[in-house]
Amino acid sequence: GAVVSQHPSWVICKSGTSVKIECRSLDFQATTMFWYRQFPKQSLMLMATSNEGSKATYEQGVEKDKFLINHASLTLSTLTVTSAHPEDSSFYICSASQRERRFFGPGTRLTVL
Amino acid sequence: GQQVMQIPQYQHVQEGEDFTTYCNSSTTLSNIQWYKQRPGGHPVFLIQLVKSGEVKKQKRLTFQFGEAKKNSSLHITATQTTDVGTYFCAGSGAGGTSYGKLTFGQGTILTVHP
Numbered sequence: 001g002a003v004v005s006q007h008p009s010w011v012i013c014k015s016g017t018s019v020k021i022e023c024r025s026l027d028f029q030a031t032t033m034f035w036y037r038q039f040p041k042q043s044l045m046l047m048a049t050s051n052e053g054s055k056a057t058y059e060q061g062v063e064k065d066k067f068l069i070n071h072a073s074l075t076l077s078t079l080t081v082t083s084a085h086p087e088d089s090s091f092y093i094c095s096a097s098q099r100e101r102r103f104f105g106p107g108t109r110l111t112v113l
Numbered sequence: 114g115q116q117v118m119q120i121p122q123y124q125h126v127q128e129g130e131d132f133t134t135y136c137n138s139s140t141t142l143s144n145i146q147w148y149k150q151r152p153g154g155h156p157v158f159l160i161q162l163v164k165s166g167e168v169k170k171q172k173r174l175t176f177q178f179g180e181a182k183k184n185s186s187l188h189i190t191a192t193q194t195t196d197v198g199t200y201f202c203a204g205s206g207a208g209g210t211s212y213g214k215l216t217f218g219q220g221t222i223l224t225v226h227p
Contacts, residue, residue, distance in 0.1 A: 034214070043201065044156065044217045093155055102146065102203075102215065104155045 003027060004096050006105035013084055014113055021079045021108045023094030029074035030096035035067075038091040038107075050077040050094075084112045115140050115206050119218030127226050132189040134221035136202035143205045145178055145185045146215065151198045159187075192225045199223070 003026040013019050023033055031052045036044040048069050049057040056069035068080040081088055093107040116139040126132050136145065144163045148156035160169055162178035162185060169176045175188045185202055199222045203215040 036217075041222070043219045044203075046214060046216070049214060095156075101158050101161070103158065104148075107155045 004094065004103045004105040006094060006108050008108060009106060010109040010111075012111045012113065015085055016083055018080055018082045019084055019110060021081070021092055021094075021110075023077045023079070023096075023105050025075045025096045025098075025103075028096075028098045030077075030098075031074060033071060033077040033094055033096045035069060035077070035079050036093045036095065038093060040091075044093065047079075052077075081110065084110070086112045088112050115204070115216045117202060117204050117216045117218040119202055119221060121221055122219060123222045123224075125224045125226065126192050128194060129191050132192050132196070132223055134187050134200050134202075134223075136185045136187075136204075136218050138183045138204050138216075140183070140206055142182050145182075145202055145204045147176055147185075147187055148201045148203060149198050150201065150220070154198075156201060189223075192223070194225050194227055197223060197225050 005024045005026055007022045011019055033050040035047045037047050038044050046059050047062045050069045050071040052071045052074050058064045066082055071077040089110055089112045091107050091109050093104055095102050095104040118137045120135050124132055144161055146161045147159040149159055150156045160176050162176055165182050166180045167178040173190045177186045187200055189196055199220045201220045202218040205215055
């Protein structure tokens, strides 16, 4: 079946640094990818919709200048957390659709010290 | 905006007991999807329901979509320890597609005691 990969799977960084997370659809093309954030024991909250070749659409309350999304190709979307702070520590998950099914990446656990 | 409420938040059962989680949307949905997330893992797609009143079965799992397309349920018969995890429903608003934005319920954390 379709596979979505994410890299890195976990990252620890210092406060103020930027972190880039990659999301790839390995065996299918995804014109649209979605970025979610999940805090411990909570649900997935959609952050933004990443559209290949155009600007991402951000959900209300998500700062587009802080969470930079680039969808440069049909198989790659990146999320950059700029000037990360401890409150940005979370589990970031991307997903992509193939026909009626939605596939999720394995997630990236970000810890900001 | 669209809200999807899911209950219960937690469910502890003895192995062999049945389990049900319920999902309610504030608006009519075009479709609803169910996911399972194991501890430390990512959500895995289980099923999608599209039609009003639709019922689908996967072995011991039964999924139902309400007539008004605003609620759904997942029922597991005779739970096993392998059923442990968090079950999420996720809906697309009316007029949306399965390719579009999903709103997730809060999830139900299922623990099964052997």
